[in-house]
Amino acid sequence: MENKKENFSEWYNEIIDLAKLSDKRYAIKGMNVWLPYGLKIMRLIDNIIRDNVDNKSFQEVSFPVLITRSQLETEFEHIKGFENEIYWVTKGGSEKLDIELALRPTSESAMYTMFPLWIRSHQDLPLKIYQIVSVYRYETKHTRSFIRVREIHFFEAHTAHVDYGDAERQMSEYMDIWSSIAEKLCLPYNIDMRPDWDKFPGAKYTLAFDTLMPSGRSLQIGTIHEYGENFARNYDIKYLDINGDLKYVSQTTFGLSERLLAAVIGIHGDDTGLILPASIAPVQAIIIPIPGKSFKEVLDYSGKILSMLKDINVRAEIDSRENYTPGYKYNDWEMRGVPLRIEIGSREMESSTVTVVSRLNKKRLNISIKEINNIKNMLNEHDKQLTLNAWKMMEENTVFIDDINNIPMNKDVLIKAYWCGSRECSDALEQKKDVTALGTLYNLNDSGKCIVCGNPGRLSMFARSY
Amino acid sequence: MENKKENFSEWYNEIIDLAKLSDKRYAIKGMNVWLPYGLKIMRLIDNIIRDNVDNKSFQEVSFPVLITRSQLETEFEHIKGFENEIYWVTKGGSEKLDIELALRPTSESAMYTMFPLWIRSHQDLPLKIYQIVSVYRYETKHTRSFIRVREIHFFEAHTAHVDYGDAERQMSEYMDIWSSIAEKLCLPYNIDMRPDWDKFPGAKYTLAFDTLMPSGRSLQIGTIHEYGENFARNYDIKYLDINGDLKYVSQTTFGLSERLLAAVIGIHGDDTGLILPASIAPVQAIIIPIPGKSFKEVLDYSGKILSMLKDINVRAEIDSRENYTPGYKYNDWEMRGVPLRIEIGSREMESSTVTVVSRLNKKRLNISIKEINNIKNMLNEHDKQLTLNAWKMMEENTVFIDDINNIPMNKDVLIKAYWCGSRECSDALEQKKDVTALGTLYNLNDSGKCIVCGNPGRLSMFARSY
Numbered sequence: 001m002e003n004k005k006e007n008f009s010e011w012y013n014e015i016i017d018l019a020k021l022s023d024k025r026y027a028i029k030g031m032n033v034w035l036p037y038g039l040k041i042m043r044l045i046d047n048i049i050r051d052n053v054d055n056k057s058f059q060e061v062s063f064p065v066l067i068t069r070s071q072l073e074t075e076f077e078h079i080k081g082f083e084n085e086i087y088w089v090t091k092g093g094s095e096k097l098d099i100e101l102a103l104r105p106t107s108e109s110a111m112y113t114m115f116p117l118w119i120r121s122h123q124d125l126p127l128k129i130y131q132i133v134s135v136y137r138y139e140t141k142h143t144r145s146f147i148r149v150r151e152i153h154f155f156e157a158h159t160a161h162v163d164y165g166d167a168e169r170q171m172s173e174y175m176d177i178w179s180s181i182a183e184k185l186c187l188p189y190n191i192d193m194r195p196d197w198d199k200f201p202g203a204k205y206t207l208a209f210d211t212l213m214p215s216g217r218s219l220q221i222g223t224i225h226e227y228g229e230n231f232a233r234n235y236d237i238k239y240l241d242i243n244g245d246l247k248y249v250s251q252t253t254f255g256l257s258e259r260l261l262a263a264v265i266g267i268h269g270d271d272t273g274l275i276l277p278a279s280i281a282p283v284q285a286i287i288i289p290i291p292g293k294s295f296k297e298v299l300d301y302s303g304k305i306l307s308m309l310k311d312i313n314v315r316a317e318i319d320s321r322e323n324y325t326p327g328y329k330y331n332d333w334e335m336r337g338v339p340l341r342i343e344i345g346s347r348e349m350e351s352s353t354v355t356v357v358s359r360l361n362k363k364r365l366n367i368s369i370k371e372i373n374n375i376k377n378m379l380n381e382h383d384k385q386l387t388l389n390a391w392k393m394m395e396e397n398t399v400f401i402d403d404i405n406n407i408p409m410n411k412d413v414l415i416k417a418y419w420c421g422s423r424e425c426s427d428a429l430e431q432k433k434d435v436t437a438l439g440t441l442y443n444l445n446d447s448g449k450c451i452v453c454g455n456p457g458r459l460s461m462f463a464r465s466y
Numbered sequence: 467m468e469n470k471k472e473n474f475s476e477w478y479n480e481i482i483d484l485a486k487l488s489d490k491r492y493a494i495k496g497m498n499v500w501l502p503y504g505l506k507i508m509r510l511i512d513n514i515i516r517d518n519v520d521n522k523s524f525q526e527v528s529f530p531v532l533i534t535r536s537q538l539e540t541e542f543e544h545i546k547g548f549e550n551e552i553y554w555v556t557k558g559g560s561e562k563l564d565i566e567l568a569l570r571p572t573s574e575s576a577m578y579t580m581f582p583l584w585i586r587s588h589q590d591l592p593l594k595i596y597q598i599v600s601v602y603r604y605e606t607k608h609t610r611s612f613i614r615v616r617e618i619h620f621f622e623a624h625t626a627h628v629d630y631g632d633a634e635r636q637m638s639e640y641m642d643i644w645s646s647i648a649e650k651l652c653l654p655y656n657i658d659m660r661p662d663w664d665k666f667p668g669a670k671y672t673l674a675f676d677t678l679m680p681s682g683r684s685l686q687i688g689t690i691h692e693y694g695e696n697f698a699r700n701y702d703i704k705y706l707d708i709n710g711d712l713k714y715v716s717q718t719t720f721g722l723s724e725r726l727l728a729a730v731i732g733i734h735g736d737d738t739g740l741i742l743p744a745s746i747a748p749v750q751a752i753i754i755p756i757p758g759k760s761f762k763e764v765l766d767y768s769g770k771i772l773s774m775l776k777d778i779n780v781r782a783e784i785d786s787r788e789n790y791t792p793g794y795k796y797n798d799w800e801m802r803g804v805p806l807r808i809e810i811g812s813r814e815m816e817s818s819t820v821t822v823v824s825r826l827n828k829k830r831l832n833i834s835i836k837e838i839n840n841i842k843n844m845l846n847e848h849d850k851q852l853t854l855n856a857w858k859m860m861e862e863n864t865v866f867i868d869d870i871n872n873i874p875m876n877k878d879v880l881i882k883a884y885w886c887g888s889r890e891c892s893d894a895l896e897q898k899k900d901v902t903a904l905g906t907l908y909n910l911n912d913s914g915k916c917i918v919c920g921n922p923g924r925l926s927m928f929a930r931s932y
Contacts, residue, residue, distance in 0.1 A: 025583055026576075027537050028567065031530035033580060036595075039528055062505055064497035064617050065531070065569075065600065066553075071493050084559035087532075089569065092604030093550035101494065103531075103555065110492075114499060117491055129502075134531065138558030151530050 001335075004271050008215040012266055016145050019274050019336050021265070030143035030150035037336065038261070040282040042153060045260050046132055048184045048279065049155050052177045058128045058157060063110045065133070066101040071109045074234050081201025082106070085137040103136035106255070108202070111158055112235040119249060121240045122162055126170070130157035130254075146262035147219070147466050153258040160237065160249040164228055167250035171207070174224040174254045178209055181222075181256075184279045186386040187211055187263050188394040189221065190414075192439035192461050197423060200253075204228040210438050210461065212394045213266045216412025218438055218463035221259045227251040267390050274337025275359055277386055278379035285309060285316040285356075285375060286333045290326050290345035301349040305342065308372050314379070316342075334359060339382045340375065360385055404451050407433050412464050416441075419460035420450035426462070428452045435462040467801075470737050474681040478732055482611050485740050485802050487731070496609035496616035503802065504727070506748040508619060511726050512598055514650045514745065515621050518643045524594045524623055529576045531599070532567040537575045540700050547667025548572070551603040569602035572721070574668070577624055578701040585715060587706040588628055592636070596623035596720075612728035613685070613932050619724040626703065626715040630694055633716035637673070640690040640720045644675055647688075647722075650745045652852040653677055653729050654860040655687065656880075658905035658927050663889060666719075670694040676904050676927065678860045679732045682878025684904055684929035687725045693717040733856050740803025741825055743852055744845035751775060751782040751822075751841060752799045756792050756811035767815040771808065774838050780845070782808075800825060805848045806841065826851055870917050873899050878930050882907075884923035886916035892928070894918045901928040 001018070002011035016022060021038030034042065050060070066089060072079050082105040089101040104110060111129075119127060135154045143149055157174075161167040175191075182189055189209045199206035200223065209222035232238070232248040241247050268275040278284050287309075289295070289302045302318050309316035319329050326343070333341060343355040348366070356365045356375065360382055367374055398414040401407060407415065407429075415435060419425060426437035429452065438461040450457035467484070468477035482488060487504030500508065516526070532555060538545050548571040555567040570576060577595075585593060601620045609615055623640075627633040641657075648655055655675045665672035666689065675688035697703070698714040707713050734741040744750050753775075755761070755768045768784050775782035785795050792809070799807060809821040814832075822831045822841065826848055833840055864880040867873060873881060873895075881901060885891060892903035895918065904927040916923035 023580065023583075025580070026530055027534050027579055028530060028532055031532060033530065034528035036525040036527060039526055059502040060505055061502060062500035064492055064494060064499065065602075066494055066497060066617070068493050086559060087555045087567075088557040089553045090556045091554040091566075093552060100557075101553075113493055114489065114491070117489075136531075151532070 001271060001273065004214060004269065008213070008266070011269075011271075013145070015265060015269055015273055015335075021261075022145055024145055028150070030139055030148070032145060032149060032151075034153075037282065041264075041276065041280055042258060042261055044280040044282065045185065045264075046155070048181055049132070049256060052180050053130055053157060056128070056173055056177060058130050060131060061129045062131050062133065063104075063107050063114075065104055065136075067104055067107075067110045069100045069102065071113050072102055074109060074113070079109075079201075082137075085139065087136050087138050104133075105137055106135055106154075107131065107133075107156055107158070108231060108253070109235075112231055112237060112251075115160060115235065115237045115249075119160060119237060119239050122242055125160060125162050125239060125249065126166060127160040127249075128157070128170075129159075130155065144466070146258045146265070149258070155254075155256040157254040159252045160232075161251070162239070162241065162247070162249070164250045167226060167228065167252050170252045171224060171226055174252070177254070178222055178224070181260075182209070183387070184277070184383075185260060185264055186277045186279075186383055186390055187221065187260075187267065188387075188391040190438070190461055191442035193442050194439045195421065195423070195426065195437050198437075198439070200225045202227065202230050204230065207442055208439065210463075211263050211267065212397055212414050212463070213263070213466070214393065215266075216397055216414075216464070218414060218461075218465045219259060219263055219266075220465065221263050222254070222256045224254045225252060227253070267393065268386055269337070272331075273335030275386065276337035276339065277383050278339045279383060281337065281339055282315065283317050283333075283336075283338050284314050284379055285340040285342055286329075286338045287316060287318045287342045287344060288326055288329050288333075289318065289320065290343060292346050294346050294349065298344060298346055298349050302344045305344065305354055305369065305372070308369065309375060312373060312376060314375055339379055358382065402448075402451065404429065404432060407435075409433060415462040417451040417460060417462065418448035418457035419462075420453055420455040420457040421460075422450075422453070425450055425452035429462055435464055437462055438465070467737060467739065470680060470735065474679070474732070477735075477737075479611070481731060481735055481739055481801075487727075488611055490611055494616070496605055496614070498611060498615060498617075500619075503748065507730075507742065507746055508724060508727055510746040510748065511651065511730075512621070514647055515598070515722060518646050519596055519623060522594070522639055522643060524596050526597060527595045528597050528599065529570075529573050529580075531570055531602075533570055533573075533576045535566045535568065537579050538568055540575060540579070545575075545667075548603075551605065553602050553604050570599075571603055572601055572620075573597070573599075573622055573624070574697060574719070575701075578697055578703060578717075581626060581701065581703045581715075585626060585703060585705050588708055591626060591628050591705060591715065592632060593626040593715075594623070594636075595625075596621065610932070612724045612731070615724070621720075621722040623720040625718045626698075627717070628705070628707065628713070628715070630716045633692060633694065633718050636718045637690060637692055640718070643720070644688055644690070647726075648675070649853070650743070650849075651726060651730055652743045652745075652849055652856055653687065653726075653733065654853075654857040656904070656927055657908035659908050660905045661887065661889070661892065661903050664903075664905070666691045668693060668696050670696065673908055674905065676929075677729050677733065678863055678880050678929070679729070679932070680859065681732075682863055682880075682930070684880060684927075684931045685725060685729055685732075686931065687729050688720070688722045690720045691718060693719070733859065734852055735803070738797075739801030741852065742803035742805065743849050744805045745849060747803065747805055748781065749783050749799075749802075749804050750780050750845055751806040751808055752795075752804045753782060753784045753808045753810060754792055754795050754799075755784065755786065756809060758812050760812050760815070764810060764812055764815050768810045771810065771820055771835065771838070774835065775841060778839060778842055780841055796823075805845055824848065868914075868917065870895065870898060873901075875899060881928040883917040883926060883928065884914035885926035885928075886919055886921040886923040887926075888916075888919070891916055891918035895928055901930055903928055904931070 004011040023033040087103040194206040203225040229248040341357040440458040470477040489499040553569040660672040669691040695714040807823040866882045906924040
């Protein structure tokens with residue numbers, strides 16, 4: 001296998017092939033086939049997202065994939081942000097369609113043409129919905145599995161509120177939801193307030209959750225947007241307030257995608273393959289029966305362990321493939337990132353124990369089946385350690401600089417510096433080294449002199465991005 | 467509400483609106499918005515399907531929605547079956563695409579261009595995969611929610627086998643899977659071997675699962691197809707057999723769609739609204755606290771009942787909406803088809819009981835909380851009774867005739883008659899009354915004289931179809 005540190009990009013492609021996550025040999029470049037193992041992991045990620053938004057009274061819906069040109073064109077500047085990336089359906093059978101239909105690049109225009117039918121009075125607010133669907137971008141840049149594709153597995157939440165204050169409270173709720181999701185996936189991140197020229201088309205402002213890949217390049221893995229009344233005024237989404245006055249709603253959105261999986265693969269894996277957080281591992285513990293004397297009994301005993309694990313809600317399986325050595329199986333499941341391996345031979349059977357091997361630190365532990373509950377703790381411990389490692393990796397690759405001449409030129413890192421927020425100063429940094437402004441750090445309030453012009457600035461992040 | 471018996475079609479549309487299953491006011495006719503309650507029911511149906519195929523070693527995948535024209539055109543007669551119904555993407559941004567891309571009408575051509583990459587030897591067989599996705603038809607006929615739409619929620623299983631015999635065994639396995647799914651949904655059906663002119667394009671033969679709607683019209687709710695080597699020869703899907711010889715695989719497919727939901731709505735509902743099988747009811751038991759003395763204690767007691775029900779895996783909820791009378795709530799949940807209503811007032815609290823009311827027969831039963839497990843039995847009983855009613859309704863609306871002059875002319879029914887299988891004789895029946903041949907009954911072997919020409923025939927079904 002490729003060396004992750006030295007050839008991250010090659011390593012990333014190789015592990016996706018080896019672990020059979022997706023197949024990019026499909027006839028259309030950038031449209032990949034989700035293979036069973038990759039799809040299972042993504043579904044577990046989806047379920048974490050669902051649990052977290054369902055908890056906050058969001059309701060799941062599913063809108064059509066096609067959007068008419070006139071629905072889209074209601075969107076003032078919004079459509080401009082996408083118009084070069086839209087796939088257009090222009091024919092049905094051999095007939096030319098009267099009106100061209102877009103494959104959704106995102107669903108504002110699909111949803112907001114329905115909102116006026118659903119929202120009449122303040123009693124209908126807040127409206128909080130989401131969907132998990134595919135969105136489409138006619139991507140001309142270089143594609144890369146799970147990072148830049150033309151058919152994107154996408155989560156989008158949309159809300160409408162009585163006023164801007166309530167929409168702002170929604171933005172805070174998104175932060176809580178996000179922090180819970182990121183924690184489950186063991187992912188480190190910064191919250192960057194995107195510069196105005198890089199915010200979502202139509203938004204008042206955009207906050208992005210950015211992580212760092214081992215290549216030193218930044219990866220946007222989530223965004224939340226405050227729309228204020230921008231969309232409501234264009235789609236005429238009004239409600240009767242408590243005094244009987246007609247008012248525009250304020251709106252927000254929250255978007256996530258299969259990039260979460262890209263981050264999990266890239267950040268946690270090692271030179272042996274994937275390392276999955278237990279929270280999203282389709283198999284959390286793989287049981288490997290070791291051939292030898294009394295093998296039939298060993299198999300029975302393994303079956304007993306399996307059902308004990310299932311009883312305590314551990315996703316476990318037995319690898320009972322014939323014609324494969326235990327060694328082959330160890331490597332195979334390590335490569336697929338399973339957090340714990342459970343070896344069971346005649347010695348374990350006779351002593352009523354199991355031998356548990358950690359994917360992360362390779363430590364072996366012989367535990368009594370009376371303590372089988374400990375497997376749960378070991379899975380939690382696995383996730384904790386992954387989280388620590390991941391944050392550490394990001395911190396180690398973040399460099400604070402107070403002098404533009406101190407930019408590390410020989411490798412990609414996350415650069416932290418005071419910045420006045422102007423385009424000119426970020427362009428100056430980009431000229432010095434190929435980095436762009438991710439934005440000012442949202443959760444910090446300290447200030448200092450802009451590293452370029454010396455005017456008052458805020459702590460901000462710069463990096464090469466995917 | 468509309469009278470279901472007299473105005474089935476109006477009743478059907480009305481209940482979909484009232485129960486908020488889907489919204490058909492979207493800008494594109496026949497592309498509807500899945501609303502939260504409808505989507506929840508469909509997801510529960512999907513999970514029943516998943517459980518049943520996962521059990522039989524199928525693996526879930528997800529293929530791109532777009533298919534190139536050349537992938538499709540490999541398909542000999544297959545493409546002809548769809549060519550008037552395909553939505554074509556011809557532009558990306560403002561550029562004309564080099565090659566036109568189809569929105570999948572079904573996924574043979576998407577999958578079978580990948581199969582040669584996945585199948586090398588007999589050890590890769592059988593290959594058994596499925597996906598649950600949307601498929602698209604540029605439908606020119608009158609659309610109807612869940613029955614005939616342009617964006618269809620679809621399940622498709624695809625298999626490849628070493629030979630025809632193994633593919634035939636797969637067809638039998640599909641029968642078992644189907645019968646288990648239909649049982650869970652409490653749906654009656656016949657298995658009809660479609661006439662040659664009505665089989666799936668490219669198939670050797672098609673077996674359809676047909677049910678009967680209360681309108682007297684037949685509804686196809688599932689199909690399985692034997693492809694033999696038809697597709698393998700066109701897509702060049704070969705494997706090395708145990709002797710090292712290259713051979714074509716044999717293939718089959720199994721398709722289901724949101725029509726399962728249409729059948730559930732149409733067949734089980736009544737003049738009060740939906741009646742959902744407990745197996746797919748998002749809420750199986752709704753708890754309604756009755757205001758009165760000690761209401762706070764009644765609410766606490768209701769909470770206790772809720773957690774007892776959750777402990778025995780009953781999907782239960784408390785309707786704690788203020789400003790609504792119990793009577794309003796009873797009607798609301800009846801309309802939404804919840805199998806059991808649990809009324810809790812101070813009397814129930816003081817006697818440590820609950821009052822359970824059946825949606826199906828309105829019977830009230832006061833049971834002790836010590837017997838709360840009985841709720842599970844009552845849910846099973848509900849599904850049993852729904853199944854009996856549904857099969858009875860289909861039987862009562864099936865008429866066996868041995869004389870073409872005895873066709874009931876004034877209402878739509880399912881007609882059972884001996885038939886030689888020829889197009890001429892089915893056309894003769896169609897001329898007499900607007901019915902088409904659904905096919906010969908698959909699971910029967912008795913024979914008799916064709917009702918039209920008098921030649922040897924098999925027992926067959928005729929009806930107006932959706």
